[in-house]
Amino acid sequence: MFVIKERKQTWFLVALMSLMLLLVACSNDEESNSDTEGNSSTEQSTTSSDNTSTESTGDGLSGKLEIQYFVGGYGDGWWKQVIGDFQKQHPDLEIVEHAGPNINTEMNTRWISETPPDVVYIDGAGASETQMIAEGQLMDISEFAKGIKLENGTALLDSFISPAEEVDGGKIYSLPLVFDxxxxxxxxxxxxxxxxxxxxxxxxxxxxxxxxxxxxxxxxxxxxxxxxxxxxxxxxxxxxxxxxxxxxxxxxxxxxxxxxxxxxxxxxxxxxxxxxxxxxxxxxxxxxxxxxxxxxxxxxxxxxxxxxxxxxxxxxxxxxxxxxxxxxxxxxxxxxxxxxxxxDIRTIAIAEKSQNPEAAKAFLEFIFTEEYAQAFAESTGAIMNMKDVDLSSNTNVQDFLKNINEMINNPGAVHTxxxxxxxxxxxxxxxxxxxxxxxxxxxxxxxxxxxxxxxxxxxxxxxxxxx
Structure with missing residues (x-):
């Protein structure tokens, strides 16, 4: 009888300890989820553009890609779209977005400490491309930019309404993304x-x-x-x-x-x-x-x-x-x-200290297309800095912007x-x-x-x- 009683006590203790461990684990999971939901919207890590899991294909880019972009009058809808589409092409790539109206100030310490994001959209208060170039913060992308071709085979550098700016004896540190x-x-x-x-x-x-x-x-x-x-x-x-x-x-x-x-x-x-x-x-x-x-x-x-x-x-x-x-x-x-x-051009660039320059270059090359130029006009009410983008049949673009786009692409009427x-x-x-x-x-x-x-x-x- 004594042996049977001792075994019953032992099983009871084991069950009790298992229950306690389960409760602790659940508690830790809840705290982790709570912390994630409470994070600032200015930083978001993306591994898939939808709610379904994406299995690795073994193809595409990997590692982490950090993108910093200012959110102002143009909103962030276009950025969400292109980043989501880029993520689909590279499911093994972890994309971290740093975004918001005060993002340039919030990310300043990262740039000062030489641990910047990989890609930066230079716009908004606190952003100065001239200063960033002078301080050696932006990568010289001259050779890379010269090699980018559009879907029709045209060189990207020949496809800008306002050309990429060359400084320091012909070096290119950014690509002109937005034509305002x-x-x-x-x-x-x-x-x-x-x-x-x-x-x-x-x-x-x-x-x-x-x-x-x-x-x-x-x-x-x-x-x-x-x-x-x-x-x-x-x-x-x-x-x-x-x-x-x-x-x-x-x-x-x-x-x-x-x-x-x-x-x-x-x-x-x-x-x-x-x-x-x-x-x-x-x-x-x-x-x-x-x-x-x-x-x-x-x-x-x-x-x-x-x-x-x-x-x-x-x-x-x-x-x-x-x-x-x-x-x-x-x-x-x-x-x-x-x-x-x-x-009034807004540019996009790659940090000199980028930890994933391959992914950063791929992202820049990815966004300069007719498809995303159309999407930009729809989402922002402004124009991507690309020639010969026909907005006339796009029912999601306001008439005033269609007229502006046509005017800008008519050198006889308007000179830039x-x-x-x-x-x-x-x-x-x-x-x-x-x-x-x-x-x-x-x-x-x-x-x-x-x-x-x-x-x-x-x-x-x-x-x-x-x-």
């Missing part, structure tokens, strides 16, 4: 209802604004006075480019004294002065932030506004149903000359001028010049200084910085 630009917006439906012509040069723009003012009693033009870079990039830069080409555009913004003394520069500012003197500018613009100026525009308190491609997406929740966005390169060009566009990234030594000068321009924009639009006074002040500033 600043221009002038209007309500196409409102214009059609009132018989107002869309301007094609400065004289027709002045005539258009004068007619609109007479018909509606509103000030036709509005911009934000709190963020004068909108006028600088949306009006002045295309005007400078139309007047003197890329050389004048870049020299002015880099503080070259002789450029500010050129007659073409004064002619551009005389046009700005003419708009102000004619009373065509909203008198309250100086106090408006960008949102207020855009709201006024949508409510037909004004008819023209200079903004980038993101305007329709940014204001989609506030846009009246009857409003139909129309866009034109800002018509500061002389009659008979093509409209001028100055691209590139604002080159200044060398590291010129960066400080360029920043100071920009700050001075932004201050003087307010003064000339309010009619407090003349075009000649604007030029004189800029010459003095450029001379001071160039000493």
């Amino acid at each position: 630009t600043w221009g002038t917006w209007y309500d196409a439906k409102w214009f059609e209802e009132n018989g107002w012509e869309v301007p094609t040069d400065f004289d027709s723009w002045i005539s258009s604004m004068e007619k609109i003012k007479a018909d509606t009693k509103i000030a036709p033009f509005v911009t934000t006075g709190q963020h004068t870079q909108y006028f600088h990039r949306g009006v002045l830069n295309p005007a400078f480019a139309a007047a003197g080409g890329e050389e004048l555009l870049n020299d002015l913004n880099n503080g070259v004294v002789e450029a500010w003394k050129k007659p073409e520069t004064l002619e551009v500012l005389k046009k700005v002065e003419k708009i102000a003197k004619a009373g065509l500018i909203d008198s309250g613009f100086a106090a408006y932030n960008h949102t207020q100026s855009q709201m006024n525009f949508l409510m037909h308190k004004n008819a023209y506004i200079p903004v980038g491609f993101w305007l329709p997406n940014e204001m989609k929740n506030d846009t009246p149903e009857s409003f139909e966005f129309g866009f034109t390169p800002t018509p500061m060009n002389d009659s008979g000359k093509p409209l001028a566009l100055v691209p 001028y590139k604002r080159y990234t200044p060398d590291a030594e010129l960066q400080k000068i360029a920043v100071e010049i920009t700050n001075e321009i932004k201050l003087l924009i307010i003064d000339i639009l309010l009619g407090e200084i003349t075009a000649e006074e604007f030029v004189d002040k800029m010459v003095k500033k450029a001379e001071e910085l160039r000493k």
Whole structure:
């Protein structure tokens, strides 16, 4: 009897210990799942683009691929799509996404500690390609880029609307992914209802604004006075480019004294002065932030506004149903000359310290296709920087973007001028010049200084910085 009782106790103890181990294991699993669900959305590890398990095929890339991308007005839908499709092709590859509106700040320590992600989309606050190149953070991808071919056999470098930038004696450190630009917006439906012509040069723009003012009693033009870079990039830069080409555009913004003394520069500012003197500018613009100026525009308190491609997406929740966005390169060009566009390019690059350069290069090559260019236009309301992408039959792309795309690919009507990234030594000068321009924009639009006074002040500033 004693032996039987002892065995019963032993089995009871074994069962109890097994139960306790099972409970501990379950508890650990729950804690692990809880931690995963609570992680920030700025970092996501992907091993499959859907909820089903993907067995290894033995083909494709492996290891870890980290991708950093800024999420702003374009959203992250396109990124999710291309990364998911890339994952399907390479099921053994672990893809980690670092994304969000503050991702450049959040990832700064990784770059400083020389443990960066493999791929970086350079956009948003805190991102400076010039600085990254100067600090040796980006890989020289010149030879790799020259070897990339599209589906039709065309070299990728020959397929960009705005070419890849070459620095340091012809080296390529990034590929131009997004073609954005600043221009002038209007309500196409409102214009059609009132018989107002869309301007094609400065004289027709002045005539258009004068007619609109007479018909509606509103000030036709509005911009934000709190963020004068909108006028600088949306009006002045295309005007400078139309007047003197890329050389004048870049020299002015880099503080070259002789450029500010050129007659073409004064002619551009005389046009700005003419708009102000004619009373065509909203008198309250100086106090408006960008949102207020855009709201006024949508409510037909004004008819023209200079903004980038993101305007329709940014204001989609506030846009009246009857409003139909129309866009034109800002018509500061002389009659008979093509409209001028100055691209605002967003690039993608590979880190010099990439731990998986093979996968990083494969990803860059993967995204530059007709399919993903179409998807980009659908998802973002902007254009991938690729020529001859026909959006006309894509029912998921808004009409204004189709018109812009057609316009950009028509060199007879529109000429594209590139604002080159200044060398590291010129960066400080360029920043100071920009700050001075932004201050003087307010003064000339309010009619407090003349075009000649604007030029004189800029010459003095450029001379001071160039000493």
